[in-house]
Structure formats: C-alpha cells, structure tokens
Amino acid sequence: MEITSENKSHGGRQLVVKHASSATSTEMTFAIYLPPQAGNGGRVPLLWYLSGLTCTHANVVEKGEYRAACADHGIAFVAPDTSPRGAGVPTAPDGAWDFGLGAGFYVDATEEPWATNYRMWTYVTDELPALVGAEFPVDLGRQSITGHSMGGHGALTVALTRPDRFRSVSAFAPIVAPGQVPWGQKALAGYLGDDKAAWRKHDAVALIEDGARVPELLVDVGTADPFLEGELRPELLDQACRAAGIDLTLRLQPGYDHSYYFISTLMADHVRWHAERLD
Amino acid sequence: MEITSENKSHGGRQLVVKHASSATSTEMTFAIYLPPQAGNGGRVPLLWYLSGLTCTHANVVEKGEYRAACADHGIAFVAPDTSPRGAGVPTAPDGAWDFGLGAGFYVDATEEPWATNYRMWTYVTDELPALVGAEFPVDLGRQSITGHSMGGHGALTVALTRPDRFRSVSAFAPIVAPGQVPWGQKALAGYLGDDKAAWRKHDAVALIEDGARVPELLVDVGTADPFLEGELRPELLDQACRAAGIDLTLRLQPGYDHSYYFISTLMADHVRWHAERLD
Numbered sequence: 001m002e003i004t005s006e007n008k009s010h011g012g013r014q015l016v017v018k019h020a021s022s023a024t025s026t027e028m029t030f031a032i033y034l035p036p037q038a039g040n041g042g043r044v045p046l047l048w049y050l051s052g053l054t055c056t057h058a059n060v061v062e063k064g065e066y067r068a069a070c071a072d073h074g075i076a077f078v079a080p081d082t083s084p085r086g087a088g089v090p091t092a093p094d095g096a097w098d099f100g101l102g103a104g105f106y107v108d109a110t111e112e113p114w115a116t117n118y119r120m121w122t123y124v125t126d127e128l129p130a131l132v133g134a135e136f137p138v139d140l141g142r143q144s145i146t147g148h149s150m151g152g153h154g155a156l157t158v159a160l161t162r163p164d165r166f167r168s169v170s171a172f173a174p175i176v177a178p179g180q181v182p183w184g185q186k187a188l189a190g191y192l193g194d195d196k197a198a199w200r201k202h203d204a205v206a207l208i209e210d211g212a213r214v215p216e217l218l219v220d221v222g223t224a225d226p227f228l229e230g231e232l233r234p235e236l237l238d239q240a241c242r243a244a245g246i247d248l249t250l251r252l253q254p255g256y257d258h259s260y261y262f263i264s265t266l267m268a269d270h271v272r273w274h275a276e277r278l279d
Numbered sequence: 280m281e282i283t284s285e286n287k288s289h290g291g292r293q294l295v296v297k298h299a300s301s302a303t304s305t306e307m308t309f310a311i312y313l314p315p316q317a318g319n320g321g322r323v324p325l326l327w328y329l330s331g332l333t334c335t336h337a338n339v340v341e342k343g344e345y346r347a348a349c350a351d352h353g354i355a356f357v358a359p360d361t362s363p364r365g366a367g368v369p370t371a372p373d374g375a376w377d378f379g380l381g382a383g384f385y386v387d388a389t390e391e392p393w394a395t396n397y398r399m400w401t402y403v404t405d406e407l408p409a410l411v412g413a414e415f416p417v418d419l420g421r422q423s424i425t426g427h428s429m430g431g432h433g434a435l436t437v438a439l440t441r442p443d444r445f446r447s448v449s450a451f452a453p454i455v456a457p458g459q460v461p462w463g464q465k466a467l468a469g470y471l472g473d474d475k476a477a478w479r480k481h482d483a484v485a486l487i488e489d490g491a492r493v494p495e496l497l498v499d500v501g502t503a504d505p506f507l508e509g510e511l512r513p514e515l516l517d518q519a520c521r522a523a524g525i526d527l528t529l530r531l532q533p534g535y536d537h538s539y540y541f542i543s544t545l546m547a548d549h550v551r552w553h554a555e556r557l558d
Contacts, residue, residue: 008503009540062342062539068547224287260341261288268347 001135004029010071011036014061019131023123024084025116030128031057033067037074038137045142045167045278046076046132047271050124050151050158053183054102056081060148063260069271075278076138077271080124082150084117098183099190105178106154107202109191118191121202125158144274148172148263149227152219153184156204156237160212168277170218170270172263173225176237177205183231208240216247218273220266222256280414283308289350290315293340298410302402303363304395309407310336312346316353317416324421324446324557325411326550328358329403329430329437332462333381335360339427342539348547352554355417359403361429363396377462378469384457385433386481388470397470400481404437423553427451427542428506431498432463435483435516439491447556449497449549451542452504455516456484462510487519495526497552499545501535 001019008014012035021028038044047070049060057079060066070077083089083104090113092100104120133140144167147155152174159169178184179199188199200206221234228234234250241248256262280298287293291314300307317323326349328339336358339345349356362368362383369392371379383399412419423446426434431453438448457463458478467478479485500513507513513529520527535541 007536007538007540008501008534008544010544014540065344065347067543068344222287255287257286259286261286261293264346265287265289 001131009033010067012038012067012071014067016057016061021084021123021127023119023127026084026086026089028084028123029057029081031061031079032132032136033070033077034136035071035074035076038076041137043137043139044074044076045144046078046138046140047274047278048124048143048145048147048155049077049079050106050145050147050154051079051082052147052149052151053082054097055151056102059260060263063264064267065264066267066271069268073271073275075271075275076136078128078132080128083120089117090114099186103150103187105150105184105187105191105202106157107188107191110198111191111193114191124154125162142167142278144168144278146170146172146270146274147174149232149258150175150183152176153178153204156217157202157207159214160204160207161201163212163214166214168216168218168274169214170273171220172266172270173221173227173232173258174204174219174234174237175231177203177233179203179206180236181231181233205236205240208244208246213244214246216249217241218249218270220251220253220270222253222258222262224255225258225262227258280410288312289346291317291346291350293346295336295340300363300402300406302398302406305363305365305368307363307402308336308360310340310358311411311415312349312356313415314350314353314355317355320416322416322418323353323355324423325355325357325417325419326553326557327403327422327424327426327434328356329385329424329426329433330358330361331426331428331430332361333376334430335381338539339542342543343546344543345546345550348550352550354550354554354557355415357407357411359407362399368396369393378465382429382466384429384463384466384470384481385436386467386470389477390470390472393470403433404441421446421557423447423557425449425451425549425553426453428511428537429454429462431455432457432483435496436481436486438493439483439486440480442491442493445493447495447497447553448493449552450499451545451549452500452506452511452537453483453498453513453516454510456482456512458482458485459515460510460512484515484519487523487525492523493525495528496520497528497549499530499532499541499549501532501537501541503534504537504541506537
C-alpha cells in the first residue's frame with residue numbers, strides 16, 4: 001500500500017492510496033477521507049461511496065462536497081475506483097464508456113476476456129474492506145454505504161447481499177433494476193453471460209423480489225435527470241419495496257440532473273442520515 | 280452572451296457563460312452561481328472570486344465548495360477566468376505556467392506582445408461587472424471580493440483601488456507583495472515593463488504604503504503552503520497593515536497547503552464573513 005497524496009481538509013486528512021489488488025490482479029487506487037476524530041487513537045465509523053460510469057475515485061473527491069459533513073459527524077469516507085485499469089486489462093472493443101474501463105458494475109465477471117480482472121464485487125466487498133480495516137483507524141462494526149448511478153446500483157446490491165454488514169444504505173440516482181434497462185443489460189450480459197438467473201444477484205429489484213431485505217432505504221433522484229426514465233426507473237424500486245415491506249424514502253428532487261451538482265447538493269444530508277444510524 | 284451550461288445546485292443555478300470581451304479582444308468564459316433567493320424578482324449581493332495561477336473559472340466551480348454557503352446567505356458568486364485565451368493570444372515562449380495563459384495577474388499589460396489581449400484589470404473591474412449587473416439579478420451596490428494566490432493578489436489590489444465599490448475583501452493564500460517575490464516580479468516586469476513605479480499600483484503592500492485604505496481584511500494562509508515563504512509572505516501585509524491602521528485578521532491555518540483542499544475548508548467561513556458585511 002502506498003499513499004500517493006495526502007492533503008489536510010476540513011480538519012481531517014484526504015488520502016489517495018495505491019495498492020496491488022489480488023481481486024483484480026492489477027494495481028488499484030482508492031480515496032479515503034479520515035475526519036479529525038480519527039486522529040485520537042479511536043476508530044471512526046465508515047461510509048462507502050461507490051461511483052458511477054466513467055468515474056474514478058477522483059470525481060467525488062473533487063466534486064462531492066462530503067468532507068465538511070464527514071468532519072462534523074466523525075465519519076471516514078472511502079471511494080473506490082469503478083473498474084480495474086492498466087496494461088493488460090481488456091477494454092471495450094468499441095471504446096464504449098458504459099462497459100469495460102470505468103464501468104465494472106460491481107460484479108465478478110465470469111465471461112472472457114473480463115473474468116480475470118473485472119472482479120469488482122470481490123474487490124469492494126472483501127479485499128478493500130479488509131485492507132481499509134487493517135490500515136486505517138476505522139470501525140468495521142459501523143459501516144454504511146451509498147453510491148451514484150452505477151454506484152447506486154452497487155450500494156444497493158452490496159447492502160442487500162450483506163445486510164448484516166451495513167447499518168444503512170442510500171443512493172443518488174441509482175440504477176435499481178439493471179436487468180431491465182439498457183446500461184445494465186449490456187453490462188450484465190457482457191460480464192456474466194446470457195443466463196439471466198446470474199443477473200438477479202446483481203439487480204436490486206430482483207434481489208428484493210427474491211427475498212433480500214434491508215430495513216430501510218434512502219434514495220434521491222433529480223426530476224431533470226436525463227436517465228430517469230430509460231435507465232434509473234426508481235418506480236421499480238418503489239414497487240418492489242412496497243411489496244416487500246421495505247421502508248423506502250424516495251425523493252424526487254425538482255430540477256436536478258444526474259451530475260455532481262445534484263449529488264453535492266444532497267451529500268451532507270445523506271452523510272447526516274447515515275451518521276444517525278452509525279451512532 | 281451565451282450560457283454554455285446550467286445546472287441546478289443547492290437550490291440555485293450554477294451557470295457558465297461565454298461572451299465577446301472588448302477588454303481582451305477575445306471570447307471570455309466566466310462562471311456565476313445564482314442562489315435560490317435570486318429567483319424571486321429581487322437582486323442579491325455579489326461575491327467575486329479571482330482564481331490563481333493555471334486556473335480557469337472551472338477549478339473553483341468544481342472544488343471550491345461555495346454553493347451551499349452562498350445559498351444559505353443568498354449571495355451570488357462570480358468566478359472569472361485568469362487570462363485571455365484562444366487563437367491569436369500570445370503565450371509564454373517557454374511554455375511557462377506562471378506567465379501568459381492562466382496567469383494574467385489582473386493587470387492591463389503595457390508591454391508588447393501582451394498589451395492587446397492581457398487586459399484583465401479592465402476586464403474584472405469594468406467590463407465584467409457591467410455585464411453581470413446588466414444580465415443577472417445582482418445588486419452592484421452590495422459587492423465583496425475574494426481570491427486565491429494570484430487571485431488573492433487580484434482581490435486585494437482591486438479592493439484597495441476601488442474601496443468604495445466593495446463592502447469587504449478577503450483572500451486565501453494571497454501574493455501580497457508581487458514586486459518583492461519571483462512570481463510577481465516576472466509577471467509585472469513582463470506585462471508592465473521595468474518601471475517599478477507602475478508596479479506599485481498592482482502590489483497590495485505598495486498600495487497600502489502609498490496610502491490606499493480599506494477598513495479591514497481577512498486573510499487565511501496554510502502553514503504547510505509550499506509558497507508561504509517564497510511567494511506569499513503574509514508578514515509583509517501584516518507589517519503594512521499595522522503601519523496603516525488597517526484591521527487585518529491574518530490566520531495561519533496549521534497543516535494546510537496551497538490547494539483547493541485548503542480553500543474549500545475555509546470557503547464557507549469567508550462567505551459567512553462577507554455575508555455579514557453585505558447585509
């Protein structure tokens with residue numbers, strides 16, 4: 001593990017870290033913000049943030065406006081990359097931005113040529129939590145998770161699969177039913193093949209239909225989001241949660257789009273919401 | 280004038296605007312954030328932010344974390360570019376990042392080949408205020424100004440030259456005495472020539488020594504700023520303010536560097552400080 005940059009911010013430390021990943025067989029980079037409370041020998045709770053298509057760790061670090069709220073509440077904030085990268089990592093043959101680099105979709109690929117490196121599920125659920133817990137003063141007994149778009153999909157599916165691990169889960173403009181929308185169908189078919197039974201483990205709505213449960217969910221989506229009707233389809237999550245008795249707070253935010261201008265507007269509120277559940 | 284992007288954020292509107300500038304004889308781009316209070320037919324006060332070396336309007340828009348505070352206090356926030364750009368605009372022959380593009384230093388150049396386009400003083404003090412006042416619901420009777428590094432130099436010199444215009448002035452890690460430090464000497468000699476009398480109008484410490492006055496100043500500088508001793512030299516401002524009876528609040532922020540991680544940490548506090556003076 002190598003800390004490649006460290007900057008004091010809002011009283012804490014914003015770090016960028018590089019390490020060799022056994023999950024992806026590549027070098028991986030992630031960002032972690034340690035609030036001022038992490039400097040006193042104690043361990044602080046941890047909020048995961050999974051990013052959307054085309055992003056690296058850097059987008060939310062630069063534009064997410066999370067540090068002030070994390071410092072206020074004493075929460076560490078971890079932002080992984082969205083795919084493996086580097087020499088030897090296969091990329092989409094058509095140069096697509098919605099598959100391959102920057103688009104790992106938080107699955108362990110089983111199809112070739114992706115299966116060797118595109119193992120973001122194992123990376124974000126096993127390898128990175130173990131590394132972060134070993135190297136930084138965080139309390140793995142108090143974790144929450146959130147994410148944006150593809151990363152909202154990741155946050156929902158990870159939390160629904162490991163409900164014991166997370167005190168709370170929220171999402172910004174998530175892809176809630178990848179098996180039913182173009183971005184998700186392309187990714188799941190590409191990484192997992194044509195057997196749609198395998199897709200259901202990586203589809204929040206399908207997971208809920210199949211019995212996965214969390215007590216509550218917080219989801220914000222902008223009404224001016226250009227992907228609302230074609231890719232996000234929050235109404236499918238609403239229906240699934242109603243049928244399953246999951247307490248979903250779904251907020252349609254008037255006039256907001258899909259960008260970090262939207263995310264940063266709601267970020268402090270999500271951090272506060274998670275903080276109440278991490279106490 | 281053309282609005283090239285508009286995004287709802289923190290209840291208001293973040294705009295990026297392009298226009299033909301008569302000051303620089305180029306197209307210029309700036310950013311303006313209009314808080315939610317600007318939507319009701321009234322006019323809101325205006326905080327100027329002048330950026331540092333290598334920046335465009337975009338750096339503070341992405342990393343400055345000013346929108347939440349501006350929305351809270353009902354203040355518009357304008358971020359101009361740092362130099363003219365485009366075909367025909369001369370650039371530093373050595374590809375320097377501290378002269379030419381991104382380094383206009385908020386002066387009207389008198390030396391060739393810079394004198395035609397590098398007229399950022401006129402741009403930020405005359406042309407852009409007139410445009411912003413005509414096109415947006417802002418109250419030019421309530422303006423304040425701040426900036427970072429080279430832009431801190433700009434904010435201080437503009438406010439000291441037009442004290443009647445600004446209710447308050449602050450700066451993040453400003454170059455306070457460009458005539459006495461390498462960045463400033465290179466820029467002032469290049470744009471204004473070797474006559475050091477001309478430099479004094481663009482040097483905050485010299486302006487104060489020569490009788491310019493504002494009632495008070497707020498300046499933050501990080502103790503881990505690598506430019507502290509060689510380029511920023513806040514002690515020179517402190518000495519000048521003491522001699523002149525200017526109420527300078529100079530805060531040395533322990534462990535902070537020269538980056539937007541530092542600026543964003545203090546931004547809400549500067550916005551609040553200006554808001555109290557813009558009421």
